[in-house]
Amino acid sequence: MDADLETYQVQLSQVDLAISSDPDNAELVSLRSELKELVELTKSAIAAQAEAASSKAESSSSSRKKDASAPTHSWSAGDECLAKYSSDGQWYPARITSVGGSADNRVYSVVFKGYNSTELVKSSEIKSMPANHAFVTPVSNKRKLTKAEEEEREKKKKKNEKKVEAKAAKAKEQTAKQATWQKFAKKSEKKGVHIAGVAGTSIFKTPDNPLGRVGVTGSGKGMTEVATQAKHKFASRDEDNL
Template identity: 70%
Template structure:
């Protein structure tokens, strides 16, 4: 029963009384009027009791709230924060604390997102014990800006991979071309150091041999010995 029901009963009673004024001896209308009056009295009593109960509950809640100290938050704490975009609570981490002691302002970052927001104490509450299980179902949808940013990063990474693949392909082509050239040179009797299995630093099989350029046919470069300079005496010094 509510106030709307009470008003409906009162309208019906007025209609019945109007009908009785035209037909006072109608027993059925008289009985209906009696029932409506009784129903109206019961509704008024129920509404009064509900109002008293509501006031008592509100007073009890107010006392409980005033008796419970406000939660103290610090940077690094995990909590549930209300997202201004849709008014829903999501897991977040506090990254900064500002404002005055009476009006704290917290900077929070939502888990799984790069967006940060400024929140009041009323926009924060402790994490529930089972929030790890419910976090996935409460994950909010990305905004259009966040979707665009994610897509942009994805395309950028794909472009990097394509560039690396193209460079690797080019390098492989150059390597294959060089190996092909080396094989042709080897068939013609030209030995290329480092390709045909020889090295310019390889020690010759001949114990009297010297290390030199493989296949050059020339000996080691002669080195001119260095000596001390001798000054010749002049007539001025005698």
């Protein structure tokens, strides 16, 4: 359109030049009038086109800013959502258990309802759950156990249960013995019977002499006497009598 305007302006200048030589030429005067009108119309069209382009650019820029400023959904652990199941690519109700990754590339750990395995999904694989969404349990891709495998698993389960019961019974027995001993010690203490090792004293006792031997409290014997070491003296003898 700019090229058309330039052409009209050149033609108008040529007509003006011709009219200056022949001002009474009605045909040239009419042509000049038409060219002036075309020039004005073209200028108006160019201005309108520029205004429309500017308005469109502003609208597009505003839309981009709005999209950029619009807050994205912030997910956190415990939120209910719809997540894409990797086995079939379908969306199922799930619960977010943890959030990881960077701010630009979030990774969510989810557990599908009715399916206890955990799966990692990206931001594009998670969305809000609609109010009228029908609950559908995802189909597991795990292999079904054979009858023999089921029986073996049941045996292991019962064996582990017996081990747990045995450990619990042993711990209970040990606790009962400990309680009985503590009860006996308290009764003895009330009766004035001193039991070494119960009232915070040791059953072993040593004399003041660091070289003394250890004695046992309540054994009925005194402390072991410390023997004094002395050099043995040999008696002199008459060699002639031998």
